Amino acid sequence: MLSYSSYLLTAVAALLATCHALPKCPGIPGLPDVPGQDGLKGQPHLPGLIEPSGSLMGSAGRDGLPGPQGLPDSLDTELHNVLVNLKHRLSRLEGVLALNGKIKEVGEKILASNGKKVDFASALESCEEAGGTLATPMNEEENKAVLSIVKQYNQYAYLGIKEGGTSGQFKYINGTPLNYTKWHQYEPNGKGTEKCVEMYTDGSWNDKKCNLYRLTICEF
Ligand code: MMA
Ligand code: CA
16 A cells, blocks of 8 residues: 555655656656646556545546555545645745746746847747747736836847738637737738737737747747
């Protein structure tokens, strides 16, 4: 009993602690909806551990029987404690990064810049390599958060928006139409010749050529 739970807890903790640093990393067994960095789901499930709501269950599985369908209470409690401690540590690390101006949190998004000015393709590549994408403000609050980084570096930044085939049709990187815009007066005016979008230091947007050097801001 002790050896099994110790092994499982060590495995979960090791995965959580090292996943971000590894080029490939499997999903976490027993957390069915959490994909690993290889894009695959973890092991289907450890029956009886997690209810649909995500809350921890007691020793018996959903069939009410002990045995293969369930996990011991002690293991549920230990896993619960691991998660509580990880959450606490993570929120303290986020506090340190925010304090040092390294990240900005807005809703569910985390924004960060490497301080580098590069063309659009290189900026997007850096963000994707780090597991994110180019900052893409989708409401006023997110636009203000991106703006705070633009102001921090006093540099215009490329956004995760591009002009589609039809001129004047700007879309998110994933191809979906925009649900929020902050165009500067008389923009966009490139008529198909300015396929990228930069944010000015007042937070407004300008369509702009993609081969200029603009600040890289990513979202995660
Ligand atoms: C530049 C260029 C355009 C922008 C206008 C605004 C002259 O072109 O930045 O993208 O729309 O300035 O005056
Ligand atoms: Ca323009």
